[in-house]
Amino acid sequence: xxxxxxxxxxxxxxxxxxxxxxxxxxxxxxxxxxxxxxxxxxxxxxxxxxxxxxxxxxxxxxxxxxxxxxxxxxxxxxxxxxxxxxxxxxxxxxxxxxxxxxxxxxxxxxxxxxxxxxxxxxxxxxxxxxxxxxxxxxxxxxxxxxxxxxxxxxxxxxxxxxxxxxxxxxxxxxxxxxxxxxxxxxxxxxxxxxxxxxxxxxxxxxxxxxxxxxxxxxxxxxxxxxxxxxxxxxxxxxxxxxxxxxxxxxxxxxxxxxxxxxxxxxxxxxxxxxxxxxxxxxxxxxxxxxxxxxxxxxxxxxxxxxxxxxxxxxxxxxxxxxxxxxxxxxxxxxxxxxxxxxxxxxxxxxxxxxxxxxxxxxxxxxxxxxxxxxxxxxxxxxxxxxxxxxxxxxxxxxxxxxxxxxxxxxxxxxxxxxxxxxxx
Amino acid sequence: xxxxxxxxxxxxxxxxxxxxxxxxxxxxxxxxxxxxxxxxxxxxxxxxxxxxxxxxxxxxxxxxxxxxxxxxxxxxxxxxxxxxxxxxxxxxxxxxxxxxxxxxxxxxxxxxxxxxxxxxxxxxxxxxxxxxxxxxxxxxxxxxxxxxxxxxxxxxxxxxxxxxxxxxxxxxxxxxxxxxxxxxxxxxxxxxxxxxxxxxxxxxxxxxxxxxxxxxxxxxxxxxxxxxxxxxxxxxxxxxxxxxxxxxxxxxxxxxxxxxxxxxxxxxxxxxxxxxxxxxxxxxxxxxxxxxxxxxxxxxxxxxxxxxxxxxxxxxxxxxxxxxxxxxxxxxxxxxxxxxxxxxxxxxxxxxxxxxxxxxxxxxxxxxxxxxxxxxxxxxxxxxxxxxxxxxxxxxxxxxxxxxxxxxxxxxxxxxxxxxxxxx
Numbered sequence: 001x002x003x004x005x006x007x008x009x010x011x012x013x014x015x016x017x018x019x020x021x022x023x024x025x026x027x028x029x030x031x032x033x034x035x036x037x038x039x040x041x042x043x044x045x046x047x048x049x050x051x052x053x054x055x056x057x058x059x060x061x062x063x064x065x066x067x068x069x070x071x072x073x074x075x076x077x078x079x080x081x082x083x084x085x086x087x088x089x090x091x092x093x094x095x096x097x098x099x100x101x102x103x104x105x106x107x108x109x110x111x112x113x114x115x116x117x118x119x120x121x122x123x124x125x126x127x128x129x130x131x132x133x134x135x136x137x138x139x140x141x142x143x144x145x146x147x148x149x150x151x152x153x154x155x156x157x158x159x160x161x162x163x164x165x166x167x168x169x170x171x172x173x174x175x176x177x178x179x180x181x182x183x184x185x186x187x188x189x190x191x192x193x194x195x196x197x198x199x200x201x202x203x204x205x206x207x208x209x210x211x212x213x214x215x216x217x218x219x220x221x222x223x224x225x226x227x228x229x230x231x232x233x234x235x236x237x238x239x240x241x242x243x244x245x246x247x248x249x250x251x252x253x254x255x256x257x258x259x260x261x262x263x264x265x266x267x268x269x270x271x272x273x274x275x276x277x278x279x280x281x282x283x284x285x286x287x288x289x290x291x292x293x294x295x296x297x298x299x300x301x302x303x304x305x306x307x308x309x310x311x312x313x314x315x316x317x318x319x320x321x322x323x324x325x326x327x328x329x330x331x332x333x334x335x336x337x338x339x340x341x342x343x344x345x346x347x348x349x350x351x352x353x354x355x356x357x358x359x360x361x362x363x364x365x366x367x368x369x370x371x372x373x374x375x376x377x378x379x380x381x382x383x384x385x386x387x388x389x390x391x392x393x394x395x396x397x398x399x400x401x402x403x404x405x406x407x408x409x410x411x412x413x414x415x416x417x418x419x420x421x422x423x424x
Numbered sequence: 425x426x427x428x429x430x431x432x433x434x435x436x437x438x439x440x441x442x443x444x445x446x447x448x449x450x451x452x453x454x455x456x457x458x459x460x461x462x463x464x465x466x467x468x469x470x471x472x473x474x475x476x477x478x479x480x481x482x483x484x485x486x487x488x489x490x491x492x493x494x495x496x497x498x499x500x501x502x503x504x505x506x507x508x509x510x511x512x513x514x515x516x517x518x519x520x521x522x523x524x525x526x527x528x529x530x531x532x533x534x535x536x537x538x539x540x541x542x543x544x545x546x547x548x549x550x551x552x553x554x555x556x557x558x559x560x561x562x563x564x565x566x567x568x569x570x571x572x573x574x575x576x577x578x579x580x581x582x583x584x585x586x587x588x589x590x591x592x593x594x595x596x597x598x599x600x601x602x603x604x605x606x607x608x609x610x611x612x613x614x615x616x617x618x619x620x621x622x623x624x625x626x627x628x629x630x631x632x633x634x635x636x637x638x639x640x641x642x643x644x645x646x647x648x649x650x651x652x653x654x655x656x657x658x659x660x661x662x663x664x665x666x667x668x669x670x671x672x673x674x675x676x677x678x679x680x681x682x683x684x685x686x687x688x689x690x691x692x693x694x695x696x697x698x699x700x701x702x703x704x705x706x707x708x709x710x711x712x713x714x715x716x717x718x719x720x721x722x723x724x725x726x727x728x729x730x731x732x733x734x735x736x737x738x739x740x741x742x743x744x745x746x747x748x749x750x751x752x753x754x755x756x757x758x759x760x761x762x763x764x765x766x767x768x769x770x771x772x773x774x775x776x777x778x779x780x781x782x783x784x785x786x787x788x789x790x791x792x793x794x795x796x797x798x799x800x801x802x803x804x805x806x807x808x809x810x811x812x813x814x815x816x817x818x819x820x821x822x823x824x825x826x827x828x829x830x831x832x833x834x835x836x837x838x839x840x841x842x843x844x845x846x847x848x
Binding site: 065153157158168170177178181182184195196197198199203237240241242245252 | 783
């Protein structure tokens with residue numbers, strides 16, 4: 001469906017982008033996933049809480065441990081802005097025999113060979129090294145931010161969902177209006193107090209409202225239908241209760257590949273992964289970079305390439321070391337850096353963006369591209385990613401991104417009801 | 425990280441999926457590893473049996489339901505343990521008998537097929553036969569292997585299924601136990617019945633069935649509006665009328681986007697009436713999400729809510745048949761602290777005082793036993809430590825000869841739950 005575009009917006013005025021694709025991966029910081037990328041601000045060592053220098057060591061995507069990335073873990077690592085608490089974050093390891101010592105687990109980076117498809121994309125197009133996760137916490141609130149620019153419990157509320165839901169009744173999976181009885185998520189207030197657990201379902205604005213108002217199409221691809229930490233639309237009541245929920249929220253994620261092939265790419269698309277392709281420590285099988293390449297290649301080789309902007313980012317930092325202290329706006333924003341890759345025929349070539357971005361920067365790009373107006377959440381303060389584009393350049397021809405796993409690999413994966421994530 | 429989903433609610437989620445086509449991360453799952461010197465503890469508490477003997481789960485795992493006394497012995501169910509197979513990776517659950525002195529006997533181990541699995545509710549004694557429900561299984565094509573059962577267990581251990589839920593109009597996922605009113609069994613199902621957007625597997629039902637399995641009939645289907653949704657608590661009868669609670673539905677607030685739950689009455693002929701709609705919201709310290717059966721004391725009903733109250737960690741409330749509600753006590757603690765949090769058990773009246781348990785909170789963060797007067801004075805009787813005494817009680821207490829008996833879902837010497845007794 002074509003947008004009714006309003007004049008006067010810096011990006012919208014270009015009229016050259018008709019599809020915005022947001023690929024939302026899992027749990028990596030800039031220093032972790034793009035370490036050593038030419039021109040990017042990354043380091044090969046950090047400091048710990050004793051003031052000692054700790055070298056970053058190569059750690060596979062499939063390393064057998066996960067690091068704490070709750071709000072409390074953020075505070076431990078942030079250490080009041082000193083960025084030296086990464087040795088104190090808790091972690092979960094499949095076996096102590098195969099894990100590195102607890103106090104250096106967070107100080108790692110992914111070998112470039114494992115992230116090569118991502119490096120290839122970033123080298124051809126744009127890497128943002130000042131993209132900050134908007135929230136200081138885990139997946140469930142992050143997936144609210146990428147839809148609404150906030151995880152607040154309602155429009156204008158200062159109370160925000162801060163963590164992943166849990167369930168005293170032990171029924172799962174949790175996260176969303178379809179959560180089983182007993183599901184609760186804690187809130188954080190402006191003073192930084194966490195508590196006041198409530199059912200993880202909220203009635204608030206999201207980009208979907210603005211798109212719907214303009215009769216624009218949207219789709220959200222996820223691992224399975226139902227409640228879940230990564231199934232963001234399920235937690236927004238007005239989306240969940242809408243008649244279009246079941247036609248716009250689709251599983252498995254590889255459905256996006258068939259939609260592209262069948263000429264059904266919506267105006268705005270969110271693509272979340274399966275656990276295996278997620279890049280999430282302890283869950284991924286290492287196929288995440290190939291998965292991203294599969295989606296990018298599908299678009300690049302389709303009718304949609306010339307009018308699409310693809311944004312690849314990661315929902316949270318996953319507990320991994322990063323050396324750049326985030327700006328602090330309030331008790332829950334901003335979080336640590338996460339990578340941002342921008343792919344488009346109008347993306348600048350070989351460009352590293354040092355401009356500060358956050359999740360709502362992508363939402364603002366969509367708002368301005370389609371003339372949607374504002375949600376009046378963090379999109380108000382966020383930039384619009386204008387520095388990443390040059391709309392005066394002729395559209396660049398797409399060059400296929402090589403990857404170890406092809407699209408066929410992902411198309412052949414069955415729907416899994418396995419909860420993809422138990423972030424802690 | 426990934427983990428195995430517990431089976432109960434997955435059934436409902438699977439139904440939704442098929443039909444369509446971690447704050448609280450600090451909830452107490454770990455507990456102090458204090459080695460036992462004696463199972464007798466301070467404060468008149470004694471753990472009489474720890475599940476998971478000999479490192480196996482043959483004797484059951486995770487008792488979450490109320491005990492019932494029969495012939496001086498205790499009878500109960502475990503949600504998991506027993507027989508493990510492809511349908512029940514944690515075990516299909518079982519019915520057990522425990523002597524008040526401590527020995528335990530497995531009466532029936534569910535196999536996860538046509539006989540059901542995952543019994544989440546307590547048992548009902550009808551003339552020496554025990555009746556109960558399984559939340560899943562029973563066969564059938566809906567709900568991924570069955571939508572739950574009503575079963576009968578004769579004194580000689582002979583098991584028979586008297587009704588298998590089909591999961592559409594007749595209900596699914598019974599999480600509550602049965603009551604006997606005039607020779608007819610009444611119960612609730614948490615899903616099935618009327619489908620709405622926010623309870624797509626169905627918003628739950630009240631049903632009746634004869635002890636011989638004949639004449640099963642849904643007497644009310646919840647609609648997730650003002651009438652409530654998803655009852656998980658057992659009913660109580662008074663004056664020929666059934667009284668119960670719904671987890672959701674009723675009044676929608678910013679803290680309860682799908683409703684904070686209700687207290688309702690329903691006649692055997694199906695006339696439903698809401699006595700009270702909970703209103704938990706910012707600056708409104710009412711309860712939310714009643715999860716346990718009511719009890720009647722002196723013409724007034726008393727109950728607990730899982731959430732809501734001053735801190736959001738649950739309440740004890742009273743409500744009259746005329747709908748006048750009063751919060752007697754708000755639980756305030758999150759994990760560790762002097763008071764409990766998340767009451768899930770039914771209250772038990774002994775000599776005019778009310779007794780029950782909380783799933784979390786207490787001195788060690790893994791649950792409590794408390795006493796509260798009908799005027800609202802609360803006394804903490806016992807804080808669970810985890811090992812060896814138990815953790816995470818979800819059931820109420822049974823009074824037998826002046827002693828209170830209960831279960832913990834977790835903890836104990838082997839980490840699989842306990843049966844305990846405490847002197848009030």
